[in-house]
Amino acid sequence: MPDNITREVAEAHWSKTKKLMVTTLAIWFFFGFFIHFFVSSLNNIVILGFPLGFYMAAQGSLIVFVVLIFWFASRQNTIDEEFGVAED
Amino acid sequence: MALSMKGDFTDNLGKIYGIYVGGFFAFVLLMAVLSMVGVPDRFILWSYMAMTIGIYAFIGIMSRTAVVTEYYVAGRSVPAIYNGMATGADWMSGASFVGMAGTLFVLGYDGLAFVLGWTGGYVLVAVLLAPYLRKFGAYTVPDFLGTRYNGNAARLVGIIVLFCCSFTYITAQVYASGIIASQFLGIDFEIAVFAGLLGILVCSMLGGMKAVTWTQVAQYIVLIVAYLLPAVWMSTVQFGIPIPQLTYGGALSKIAEYEQILGVAKAHVAPFTTYSPKDYFFLIFCLMVGTASLPHILMRFFTTPTVREARKSVGWSLFFIFLLYFTAPAYAAFSKFNxxxxxxxxxxxxxxxxxxxxxxxxxxxxxxxxxxxxxxxxxxxxxxxxxxxxxxxxxxxxxxxxxxxxxxxxVLSTPSIAGMPIWVVGLVGAGGFAAALSTADGLLLAIANALSHDVYYKMIDPKADTKRRLMISKILLVVVALAAAFLARTKPSDILSMVSWAFSIAAAGLFAPLVLGVWWKRTTSMGAILGMIAGFGTTMYYLIGNVYGFDLVKGTGDEIVWFGVASISSGIFGVPVAFVVTYLVSLFTPEPSREMQEFVDRLRLPSGGQMMVQGAND
Structure with a gap:
């Protein structure tokens, strides 16, 4: 443990980090797997020629993944700063 | 000289790559003009190859280095966005560039398992691994395993897994670069394999990770332009809007009409016509978890300056990869429609x-x-x-x-199918070559670094000096490259299967020990070692048993099948086995020492600088 950080702070930081991990992976699971279980029904909705089920696997989920990682990175930064454990 | 270059180089990245991009477009323009005034096609194709390989070699030579941290982790000075591009090139192999759109063309919706699997895994990298591995400050993935799990047993098992997955993967890359070179240059496949190899070695041998990083950035730019241009072209010609990712909905509806007219039973957008839902989701799972376990990808995140940059860099990596992957289905749709x-x-x-x-x-x-x-x-x-x-x-x-x-x-033929001129055809060839070379470079470095740093330096001769270690690394690089080329010459299997196997092997052997090492303090050395062996063993057993059977000959009827799972998803058995074994054995062995638990605590905090201090114990 670095000298200037107490065990309590470190534990609180880690518990928030874990919560963020669970949230992020839940969103990941939803767009990586769950939504594609319903591809056949989603394909009945067609937008601009794209059946929605196909679109989600070809583009929609991918966009979510990219945004999700940047969102996660900024959230984790906020957490690090909140507990004073961010890099200088 | 080399040192002063380095300062100049990282300080002026924007300017250098700005000039590079400008020069590249000028070159493409020149080729366009030359093809219009009737210069022979062959000359244009050769120029593309010579020019791009020349540039990569030039960058490789300019960033040659004899400094250990530069050789292994590019001096940890690669900004997030550039590391993103380098990771993109590292990631997108010959298989992605050459095979992806073709797979989507043939399989339709079912092929999207690859698109999803090869992008979603980065969420796992960003959340579970990259920042912690960066904080640790290792040179290689086995380095982390050896330290976290106290010793050379864990390090050795890690190296074996790394070697198996990376070698399978690199053979596929050398094979792909051989195919491209032989088709575009019209030379013999066997010679082309070695020509491709030369291009690979020039970059990785002289400057290690540093040279490979800056070459990969250059290669990314070539490959993404080469991929997007034909798709934009087709979109503009057919729909008048140069955004293929938006307009291919129109192509999809047309395909559906044509399918009716031509009586095609398998609709392009209909799910589960080739794979069963089980195959589809298992494959996505294996590819995603494999992404988060492949050493040549994980080690790219060792090169960022900070933990914060490492996280952001994963986002940029996925963004640059996304540019190609969300174009691939458009590419496939336009080709099929044509x-x-x-x-x-x-x-x-x-x-x-x-x-x-x-x-x-x-x-x-x-x-x-x-x-x-x-x-x-x-x-x-x-x-x-x-x-x-x-x-x-x-x-x-x-x-x-x-x-x-x-x-x-x-992909390689679409420009000619759609009637595009030869300068586009040459560009696509150069792009495919860049994709195969850059991935091969990264893989080669992952293997050679593990052998020289972990096996030679950490296990055989801990007193070896810097010069000797780098020399060993460079020799091993050539040896591994030659071995891969000899194996590739025998045309072992198709590119996509070989690549998918590498993912399953990596996922089964490395994911559990890496993730649990950070996220579960109670993981013991014995638990991790047995977990790795069990996961890796299970997947290898199934892979070999399913593909060849245990007489090692294909199609003799002794092949095994468990629950109807295909060989490309064989990681589906190994990953849970590795987790369960690690968990149970850890509970039955005494908990890790106090120092080790504090080590994990420090790993979890971004502040305080990296943990493995260079010079002191490297």
Whole structure:
């Protein structure tokens, strides 16, 4: 443990980090797997020629993944700063 | 000289790559002009290859280094966005560039398992691993395992897994670069393999990770331009809007109409026509978890300056990868729409023998590969096609169902199919070559670094000086590269399967020990070692048993199948086994020492600098 950080702070930081991990992976699971279980029904909705089920696997989920990682990175930064454990 | 270059280089990245991009566009423009004034095609194709390989070699030589941290982790000075581009090139292999759109063309919706699997894994990298591995400050992935799990046993098992997955993968890359070089330069496949190898070695040997990083950035730019341009071209020609990712909805509806007209049973957008839902989701799972376990990808995140940059860098990596992957389905749709149109608009829905386009024969007659098949024969001459089709009862022409295209030719041939000029064809070839080279570079470095740093330095001769270690690393690089080239010459299997196996192997052997090492303090050395062995063993057992059977000969009937799972998803058994074994054994062994638990605590905090201090204990 670095000298200037107490065990309590470190534990609180880690518990928030874990919560963020669970949230992020839940969103990941939803767009990586769950939504594609319903591809056949989603394909009945067609937008601009794209059946929605196909679109989600070809583009929609991918966009979510990219945004999700940047969102996660900024959230984790906020957490690090909140507990004073961010890099200088 | 080398040192002063380095300062200049990282300080002026924007300027340097700005000039590079400008120069690259000027070169493409020059090729366009030359092709218009009638310079022979062959000259244009050779120029593309010579020019791009020359540039990569130039960057490799400019960033040569003899400093250990530069050689192993590019001096940890790569900004997030550039590391993102380098990771993109590292990631997108010959298989992605050459094979992805072709797979989507043939499989339709089911092929999207690859698109999803090869992007979603980065969420796991960002959340579970990259920041912690960066904080640790290792040179290699086995380095982390060896430290977290107290010693050389864990390090050795890690190296074995790394070697198995990376070597499988690199053989596929050398094979792919050989195919591209032989088709575009018209030289023999066996010679082309070694020509490709030379290009790979020039970059990685002189400057290690540093040279590979800056070459990969350059290669990313070539490959993404080469991939996007034909798609933008087709979108503009057909729909008047240069955004293929938006307009291919129109192509999809057209394909659906054509499918009705031509009586194609498998609709392009319909799910689970080739894979069962089980295969589809298992494959996605294995590819995602494999992404988060492949050492050549994880080590790219060792090169960022800070933990914060490492996280952001994963986002940039996925963004740059996304640019290609969300274009691939558009590429596939436009090609399919073009091709089906030939038949749907023809008289009697049959393509007349007299109207067979030039490209079918050109690609069909390439020796040694079955790229275009019509009525069951290799499409070499109109006569041969006509004879075969007439034997099947088709007079005057043949229907859509009798045409079979190989997955690997779709991207490379689309420019000629859609009637684009030779300078676009050459550009696409250069892009495919860049993709294969950059991935091979990263893989080669991952293997050579693990062997020189972990095996030689940490296990055999801990007193070896810097010069000796780098020398060993460079020699091993050449040895591994030659071994891969010799294996590639035997054309072992198709590119996509080999690549998918590498993912399953990595996922089964490395994911559990890496993730639990950070996220579960109670994980013991014995637990991790047995977990790795169990996971890796289970997947290898299934892979070999499923593909070859235990007499190691294909198709002799002793192959095993568990729950109907395909070999490309064999990680589905190994990953849970590794987790369960690690968990149970850890509970039955004494908990890790106090120092180790504090080590994990420090790993979890970004502040306080990296943990392995260079010079002191490297």
């Amino acid at each position: 091709l089906m149109g030939l038949f749907a608009n023809a008289e009697g829905l049959q393509l007349a023998f007299t109207a067979i386009p030039e490209w079918m024969l050109q690609w069909g007659s390439i020796a040694g590969h079955q790229l275009v098949t019509i009525c069951g024969v290799k499409a070499e001459t109109v006569m041969a096609i006509q004879t075969a089709c007439e034997a099947k009862g088709f007079v005057g022409g043949f229907p859509y169902a009798e045409l079979k295209l190989n997955n690997d030719m779709i």
